[in-house]
Amino acid sequence: MTDVAIDRVERGVDRRMLTNVAYRLLGSMSDAEDVAQETYLRWYRLSETERDAIRTPAAWRVRVATRVCLDILASARHRRERYVGEWLPEPVPGQHFDTPGSSTDPADLIVSDDLVAMAMLVVMDSMTPAERVTFVLREVFRFPFSEIGAIVGRSEAACRQLAVSARRRLEPTRQCTRDDKRHDDTTVALTKALQRGDVETLVALLDPTVTVTNDGGGRVSAALRPIVGADRVIRYLIGVRRREADVDISVANVNGEAGLRMRRNGVTIAVASLEVRDGLITQLWVVRSPDKLTRWNSRAVEATGRLS
Structure with a gap:
């Protein structure tokens, strides 16, 4: 060639x-x-x-x-x-999927579908x-x-x-990921609650059966099994926040929708996606494996939140 x-x-x-x-x-x-x-x-x-x-x-x-x-x-x-x-699937900064809304290019139509959302990818897996x-x-x-x-x-x-x-497998997930405004508002509220260590707000945001799934890939410290139930999840989140008080938490565009980005000294150490149903968080997927965060630490990438 x-x-x-x-x-x-x-x-x-x-x-x-x-x-x-x-x-x-x-x-x-x-x-x-x-x-x-x-x-x-x-x-x-x-x-x-x-x-x-x-x-x-x-x-x-x-x-x-x-x-x-x-x-x-x-x-x-x-x-x-x-x-x-x-x-967990590799999270990708949102601009990798952002395209002009008026485009009719086949490739742009492909990136405009909802199959890149983390909730969809998890079910498809x-x-x-x-x-x-x-x-x-x-x-x-x-x-x-x-x-x-x-x-x-x-x-x-x-x-x-x-x-x-x-x-049939994907329909329940598709139904709960289309309310972008509620998803965005919930993500912002979760970010602020974690920044403040606000337990009361966390209780109000989490579904009683909420699950947190971590992916550290054996490269960094991360829970090896899903954490299930609002009480356990709140204890886990508050515990992590206390241990990692120096970590900056912000809203970011993760796979085309609002998610969380955690950085220490400017380096992304974790990216989280969430599923929201009826205004409550039912799933949190936290990717900590450095192998899956390389694009988040590229000089060409600055994945800012959609809600700035």
């Missing part, structure tokens, strides 16, 4: 589109970027005659990227067995690889079930059923 060709690939909308769909399938931006790179390597390994014979190159590359993702998803289950503590791929290809790309079946090795009827099953 020539330098000119590489430059065109790196800056192309098509590559961005592949990265975005792979992130929805894998929950890891670093893996998604590797998938896009591998897809283009396979494209350029084809002869010029072979490339010319492909009627829709973008669709061909999506199919190849999806197959690469399927291989990664199949091996991920074995890797998770060795993972220390709970595994519980799906089988075939179910997840079927749902994303159908939901985002509107691929016909016949083509999806060829990719996942299932019949058209089986893929239809996989899509239905996936929608």
Whole structure:
């Protein structure tokens, strides 16, 4: 591949589109970027005659990227067995998904959907690889079930059923993540309560069955199991705040919606996403693994809150 060709690939909308769909399938931006790179390597390994014979190159590359993702998803289950503590998707600063509202570019339409929200990614991670791929290809790309079946090795009827099953799993989460104003207000209130160590406000914000899930990846200190119940969660949050009094807590755009960013001496040490139902926080996902926070500490990233 020539330098000119590489430059065109790196800056192309098509590559961005592949990265975005792979992130929805894998929950890891670093893996998604590797998938896009591998897809283009396979494209350029084809002869010029072979490339010319492909009627829709973008669709061909999506199919190849999806197959690469399927291989990664199949091996991920074995890797998770060795993972220390709970595994959560990699949180991404909001501007990686922000796009002009009036755009009709296919890639912009892809990044505008709700499948990048942490709550959605967590639910999607519980799906089988075939179910997840079927749902994303159908939901985002509107691929016909016949083509999806060829990719996942299932019949058209089986893929239809996989899509239905996936929608049923995601519907409760979709219903509670669309009230952006309430989500934003709750996030701001939680941030202020943690800044002050305000137990009374925390009690008012948390659902009685609230759960906190930490992902330290074995790299930093983090609870290895989910913390369940408002009383236990409040004790945990207040305890962490006392131990980490020097940490700055602010609202940030996490995967396209309001979340929390924790920094010590300007370095992001944790990013949290939350699920809000009926004005109460039901889930808190806290990513502490440094391997999943590299983009938050990049000089090019300043993920400020949407509610400034």
